[in-house]
Amino acid sequence: MTASQPLLQVINLKQYFPIKGGFFGATVNHVKAVDDISFDVHEGETVSIVGESGCGKSTTGRSILRLEHPSAGEVRFQGKDMVSLSSSELRQTRKDLQIIFQDPYASINPRQTVADVLMEALEIQSIVPKAQRRERALELLETVGLGAYQIDRYPHEFSGGQRQRIGIARALAVNPKLIICDEAVSALDVSIQAQILNLLKQLQRDFKLTYIFISHDLGVVRHISDRIIVMYLGKIVEIADKKSLFEKPQHPYTQALLSSIPTYDPKAKTERIPLKGDVPSPIDPPEGCRFHTRCPYAQERCRVEEPKLVNLKDLQAGHEAACHYAGDLPERN
Amino acid sequence: MTGLATQNENDPDKAVISTSNWRLVYRKLKKNKTALWGGYLILLLILVAIVGPYLTTHDPVRVDFSNRLQSPSAEFWLGTDHNGRDIFTRLIHGMQITLIVGFSSVLVGAVIGVPLGILAGFYGGALDSVIMRFIDVLLAFPGILLAIALVSVLGGSIGSVIVAVAVFSIPTFARVVRGSTLTIKKLEYIDAVRALGATDLRIIVKHVLPNILSPIIVQSTLRIAIAILVASALSFLGLGAQPPSPEWGRMLSDGRNYMFDYPHVALFPGLAIVVAVLAFNLFGDGLRDALDPKTKK
Numbered sequence: 110m111t112a113s114q115p116l117l118q119v120i121n122l123k124q125y126f127p128i129k130g131g132f133f134g135a136t137v138n139h140v141k142a143v144d145d146i147s148f149d150v151h152e153g154e155t156v157s158i159v160g161e162s163g164c165g166k167s168t169t170g171r172s173i174l175r176l177e178h179p180s181a182g183e184v185r186f187q188g189k190d191m192v193s194l195s196s197s198e199l200r201q202t203r204k205d206l207q208i209i210f211q212d213p214y215a216s217i218n219p220r221q222t223v224a225d226v227l228m229e230a231l232e233i234q235s236i237v238p239k240a241q242r243r244e245r246a247l248e249l250l251e252t253v254g255l256g257a258y259q260i261d262r263y264p265h266e267f268s269g270g271q272r273q274r275i276g277i278a279r280a281l282a283v284n285p286k287l288i289i290c291d292e293a294v295s296a297l298d299v300s301i302q303a304q305i306l307n308l309l310k311q312l313q314r315d316f317k318l319t320y321i322f323i324s325h326d327l328g329v330v331r332h333i334s335d336r337i338i339v340m341y342l343g344k345i346v347e348i349a350d351k352k353s354l355f356e357k358p359q360h361p362y363t364q365a366l367l368s369s370i371p372t373y374d375p376k377a378k379t380e381r382i383p384l385k386g387d388v389p390s391p392i393d394p395p396e397g398c399r400f401h402t403r404c405p406y407a408q409e410r411c412r413v414e415e416p417k418l419v420n421l422k423d424l425q426a427g428h429e430a431a432c433h434y435a436g437d438l439p440e441r442n
Numbered sequence: 443m444t445g446l447a448t449q450n451e452n453d454p455d456k457a458v459i460s461t462s463n464w465r466l467v468y469r470k471l472k473k474n475k476t477a478l479w480g481g482y483l484i485l486l487l488i489l490v491a492i493v494g495p496y497l498t499t500h501d502p503v504r505v506d507f508s509n510r511l512q513s514p515s516a517e518f519w520l521g522t523d524h525n526g527r528d529i530f531t532r533l534i535h536g537m538q539i540t541l542i543v544g545f546s547s548v549l550v551g552a553v554i555g556v557p558l559g560i561l562a563g564f565y566g567g568a569l570d571s572v573i574m575r576f577i578d579v580l581l582a583f584p585g586i587l588l589a590i591a592l593v594s595v596l597g598g599s600i601g602s603v604i605v606a607v608a609v610f611s612i613p614t615f616a617r618v619v620r621g622s623t624l625t626i627k628k629l630e631y632i633d634a635v636r637a638l639g640a641t642d643l644r645i646i647v648k649h650v651l652p653n654i655l656s657p658i659i660v661q662s663t664l665r666i667a668i669a670i671l672v673a674s675a676l677s678f679l680g681l682g683a684q685p686p687s688p689e690w691g692r693m694l695s696d697g698r699n700y701m702f703d704y705p706h707v708a709l710f711p712g713l714a715i716v717v718a719v720l721a722f723n724l725f726g727d728g729l730r731d732a733l734d735p736k737t738k739k
Binding site: 174211215 | 630634637638644648
C-alpha cells in the first residue's frame with residue numbers, strides 16, 4: 110500500500126489582495142497576506158496554524174475553503190484541486206470542508222432560529238429528505254450538547270458558548286471530513302473554552318474529523334493539536350510535531366512565541382524573549398528572511414537570502430524550520 | 443414528539459421564544475410619543491381614505507356656482523371653492539389620491555432601487571461602478587426638475603406622477619441598500635452559508651435581504667412623506683392630477699387666486715398636506731430610532 114495520501118495538500122498557495130487607488134481604481138499594490146506556503150494535512154489529525162494577527166493564518170483557512178479565490182497555487186482535497194473547480198462542483202465539494210468562526214455573535218444570522226440554521230444546511234446539501242430534517246437538526250443539537258427544547262430559539266437568546274455550539278452543529282450538519290476552526294475559542298471565557306475544546310476533541314473521535322485549528326493562543330494549541338505550523342508575515346517559519354516544537358523550537362520566532370506563554374507557577378523563572386518593533390507591512394515585506402528586522406540573531410545573510418523550510422539532521426522527520434542558523438542558536442525551551 | 447411538545451410548554455423560557463424583534467420595536471416605539479402619534483395619524487388617514495368618501499354628503503366634483511367661495515359654515519365645514527364645491531368633501535376624497543400616490547410611488551421606487559442596491563453592494567467591482575454611476579446621474583438632477591421632465595414627457599396624470607416620483611426615489615433606496623449590504627456581506631454568517639455551498643441567490647434572499655429590512659422600512663416611510671410633497675407640487679404646477687380631480691396640490695393651486703379675500707380655499711388643502719407629510723415624517727423618525735440596534739435599552 111502506498112503511504113496514505115494526505116487529505117489536504119496545500120501547494121505554493123498565495124493570496125494577494127489588491128490595493129485599489131489612483132485613477133479609475135487601478136491596482137496600486139498588493140497585500141501579500143499569504144505568500145507561497147505549502148503543507149499537508151492527513152486524515153484524522155489536528156494541525157494548528159499559529160502566529161500573531163496579520164500573519165495570514167485566517168486567510169490561509171479562507172483560501173482553503175475558497176471563501177477567497179487564491180491568487181496562485183493549489184489546494185488539493187482528496188487529490189482534487191479545489192482552485193480549479195467550477196462553481197457548481199465547488200458547491201458540492203463544500204460539504205466536505207466546513208468552518209467554525211471566531212465571533213459567535215456574527216456567525217449566525219440573527220433572523221434565523223436554530224432550526225432554520227441547521228435545516229438550511231441540510232437543505233443546501235440535500236443531506237436528508239425534507240421530512241426528516243427537523244429530526245436530524247434535533248440530533249445535531251444533542252450532539253453538540255444543547256437541549257432539544259432550544260431548537261426554536263433565536264441566536265440572541267443564547268450565550269456565546271452556546272452560539273459557538275450552534276456554529277459547530279451547523280458545520281457538522283453536512284457530515285464534513287475537514288473542519289477549519291478559525292480562532293474558534295478565542296472569543297470565549299477560559300472555562301467555556303475548555304468545554305468547547307473538549308467537545309471538538311470528542312467530535313473528532315466520534316466522526317473521524319480532521320481539524321485545521323487556527324489560533325494565536327499557544328496554550329489552546331498545545332491542548333488540541335498533533336502538528337503545529339508557525340506563520341510569520343505570510344510565510345511558514347516552522348512546522349513540526351507538537352512535542353518536537355514545544356521541546357526543540359528551532360526558529361527564533363517560534364522561540365519568542367513559546368517564551369510568551371504564561372506559566373501557572375508564579376515562582377517559575379521563565380525567560381521572555383521580547384521582540385523589538387512591530388510586524389512589518391505585508392504590502393512591502395522585508396527582503397531576505399522576513400523576520401530579520403526583529404530577530405535577535407539576524408546576520409548579514411538573513412537580510413539578503415531567503416531561508417527555505419528544511420528538516421534539520423538531529424530532529425525528527427517532519428520538523429522543518431526556515432532559518433539559516435536553525436540548530437546553531439542557543440537551546441531554549 | 444409529544445414528549446417534546448410538553449417539555450416545550452413547561453419550559454419557563456418559552457415566552458422568550460415568541461418575543462420577536464418586532465415586538466421589541468413596538469415597545470420602543472411606544473416610548474416615543476411623537477412617533478406613536480404619527481403612526482396613529484397615518485392609520486387615521488388610511489381609514490378616512492377608505493371609508494371617508496362614503497360618508498360625505500356633498501359631491502366632490504359637481505360645480506355649483508350658487509354656493510361659490512362660501513366661508514366655513516355648518517353646511518360647508520371648511521367652506522367652498524371658486525366652483526362652489528365643498529372643500530371638506532374634496533379633501534376627504536383627495537386623501538385617497540394622496541395616499542395611493544405616496545405608497546405606490548415609493549413601492550415602485552423600492553422595487554427597482556432595492557435590487558439595484560443589493561446587486562451593487564453584493565457583487566462590487568464593475569457591476570457596482572455601473573449601477574452607482576447610473577444612480578449618480580439620477581441624483582445629479584434636482585429631484586423636482588427630474589419629476590417635471592418625466593411628467594411632461596409622460597403627460598399629466600396620476601399615473602405619470604407615480605412614475606416620476608418613483609424614479610425620483612430610486613437613488614435613495616439604492617444608496618441606503620448598497621451601504622447596508624456592504625456591511626452585512628462582510629459578516630461571518632454570510633461566509634458560513636457560503637461555505638455550506640449556498641448559491642448567491644439564496645444568500646441574497648434569505649440572509650442579506652432580511653437583515654437590511656429595517657433601513658428599507660424606515661426609508662420607505664420617510665420617502666412617502668417626500669413623495670406626497672412632490673406629487674402635490676407637481677399637481678400645483680398643473681402637471682399632475684387634472685381638474686376636476688380633488689387632488690390637494692391642485693386645490694392649493696386653485697385657491698392661490700383667492701388667497702387674500704378667501705384664504706380658506708388655499709389654507710385647508712395646505713394644512714392637509716402638512717398633516718399627512720408630518721405624520722409620515724414623525725413615524726419614520728421614530729421607527730428609525732426604534733429599529734436602531736444601538737438604542738436597545
